[in-house]
Amino acid sequence: MMYFKNIFRIFLIITLVFITGCTKTNWNENYREKEKSPFGNYIISKEASNLFPDTDVTILKENFYDTTIFSFDGDTIGKKNYVLIKNSAFKQTKEGTKSLLDFVSKGNAAFISLHYFNADFKEALEFSINNLDKNTFGNQNLKKLNGEFYLKHPDFGKKPYLYSRNIKRNYFLQYNEGKTMVLGTTKIDGEEVPNFVKIYHGKGAFYLHTNPIVFTNYYLLEGKTDYVANLLSYLPNNKVLWDEHIKSSEFSQNPDDKPSVFNYFLKHPTLTWFLYVSIIGLLFFMLFNARRKQRAIPVLKPLENTTVAFTQTISNLYLSEEDHQNLVDKKITFFLEKIRSKYLIDTTILNADFIKKLAAKSGNELQKTKYLIHTIITLNKKTEYSKEQLIVLHKMIENFFKK
Structure with a gap:
C-alpha cells in the first residue's frame, strides 16, 4: 500500500502560496488542476508524484481518447494507471468511453472519482448511482452537508473519516456483485452504503469513487490526507496517467458524439x-x-374643451326664452351634485343634520348655509320663478363655493 512522503512539509509551502496569492475566495466546486481555490485540484495534482513515489506520473494535456489513438498499442505499452477526479466526465464521448474500457480490459487500472458518471459507462460496467443531493446548490446549502466514510481493508482499521461540508450523499445503488468488490462505504441516515468499489473488467479493474470533493485543496489543507492516500493506495504500482480533462476529442468520428x-x-x-x-x-x-x-x-394637439362655451350658449338660450324655471332646476341639481361629489354628503334629506354637516365640511357659516338650503327647499316647492329669484340663487351658490 502506498502513502504520502514528506506531505506535511509540502502542505506548509502550498499553504503559504494560498495565503499570499489569494484575494477573494471562490467556493465553487471546479476540480481544476490549476485552481488554487478551496475546491480546486491544485494540491492533489502537484502531489501526484509523492502519491506515487516509485513510478512516473504523466499529466494528460489532451483528451484521453486522442491519447490512446497514437500512444497505446495493445499489450505492448506496459501496465498503467489512469486517474480522473472531477465533478463529471462531460468531455468523454461514446468513443472515449469505449477507449477507456478497452484500455482497462488489457490489464490496466483506472481510478475515477466523480459525482456524475455518464450513461454509457454505467451501462457497460453494470452499476447505477443514487445522488440524494444532486439538486442542492449554493455555498450556504452545501456547507451543511457533512460526511462519514469507511474503508474495508483491515490495514486501515474501522475508524471513520469525517468531513465537515460539501459532502453529497452519493453512493452506488446497484452493481453486478459477480464482478464488483466494495472497498469503502459512507454512512447515510445511519446506514453504511458503498461509495468506493472495484469493478473487474477484462484483465484490469476500475476503482470508482463517488465523492471527489475529498481530493480538493480545502480538505488536503485541513490535513485530511489519510483517506485520500488510502484510496489511491489500492492502485497497482504502475505508471500513472493523470487526466486533467481539459480538452474535448479532436478525432471523434461521430460529430454528434462530441460533447457540446x-x-x-x-x-x-x-x-x-x-x-x-x-x-x-x-x-x-x-x-x-x-x-x-x-x-x-x-x-x-388635444381637442379643445368647448364645454364652457356650450354651457354659456345654453344658458343664454334659456335667458332669452325667459325659461327661469328650467334654469333654477338645473342650478339646484348642479349644487346638490357638487355637494355629493366634493363633500361626500347624502343630499336625499335636506334637514338640520345635513345643514350642520355641510357647514362644517365646506367651512361656511352655519347661518348662511341654513339660509341657502331653506331657499332651495322653498324654490323646489314652487312651479314658477322670477328673474330676481334666479339671480339671488345664482349669487348664493357662487358665494357658497368661494369658501
Missing part, C-alpha cells in the same frame, strides 16, 4: 435555468431596444 457546451448546461439544473434566463433576458432586451428605436410618434 449546451449539453453540459442541460445536464445541470442551475446551469439550465441560467441558460433559459439568459435567453429570455436577451429576447426582452431585443424587444425593448427595438421599441426604443422605432420612428417617433407625432404629437397630436
Whole structure:
C-alpha cells in the first residue's frame, strides 16, 4: 500500500502560496488542476508524484481518447494507471468511453472519482448511482452537508473519516456483485452504503469513487490526507496517467458524439435555468431596444374643451326664452351634485343634520348655509320663478363655493 512522503512539509509551502496569492475566495466546486481555490485540484495534482513515489506520473494535456489513438498499442505499452477526479466526465464521448474500457480490459487500472458518471459507462460496467443531493446548490446549502466514510481493508482499521461540508450523499445503488468488490462505504441516515468499489473488467479493474470533493485543496489543507492516500493506495504500482480533462476529442468520428457546451448546461439544473434566463433576458432586451428605436410618434394637439362655451350658449338660450324655471332646476341639481361629489354628503334629506354637516365640511357659516338650503327647499316647492329669484340663487351658490 502506498502513502504520502514528506506531505506535511509540502502542505506548509502550498499553504503559504494560498495565503499570499489569494484575494477573494471562490467556493465553487471546479476540480481544476490549476485552481488554487478551496475546491480546486491544485494540491492533489502537484502531489501526484509523492502519491506515487516509485513510478512516473504523466499529466494528460489532451483528451484521453486522442491519447490512446497514437500512444497505446495493445499489450505492448506496459501496465498503467489512469486517474480522473472531477465533478463529471462531460468531455468523454461514446468513443472515449469505449477507449477507456478497452484500455482497462488489457490489464490496466483506472481510478475515477466523480459525482456524475455518464450513461454509457454505467451501462457497460453494470452499476447505477443514487445522488440524494444532486439538486442542492449554493455555498450556504452545501456547507451543511457533512460526511462519514469507511474503508474495508483491515490495514486501515474501522475508524471513520469525517468531513465537515460539501459532502453529497452519493453512493452506488446497484452493481453486478459477480464482478464488483466494495472497498469503502459512507454512512447515510445511519446506514453504511458503498461509495468506493472495484469493478473487474477484462484483465484490469476500475476503482470508482463517488465523492471527489475529498481530493480538493480545502480538505488536503485541513490535513485530511489519510483517506485520500488510502484510496489511491489500492492502485497497482504502475505508471500513472493523470487526466486533467481539459480538452474535448479532436478525432471523434461521430460529430454528434462530441460533447457540446449546451449539453453540459442541460445536464445541470442551475446551469439550465441560467441558460433559459439568459435567453429570455436577451429576447426582452431585443424587444425593448427595438421599441426604443422605432420612428417617433407625432404629437397630436388635444381637442379643445368647448364645454364652457356650450354651457354659456345654453344658458343664454334659456335667458332669452325667459325659461327661469328650467334654469333654477338645473342650478339646484348642479349644487346638490357638487355637494355629493366634493363633500361626500347624502343630499336625499335636506334637514338640520345635513345643514350642520355641510357647514362644517365646506367651512361656511352655519347661518348662511341654513339660509341657502331653506331657499332651495322653498324654490323646489314652487312651479314658477322670477328673474330676481334666479339671480339671488345664482349669487348664493357662487358665494357658497368661494369658501
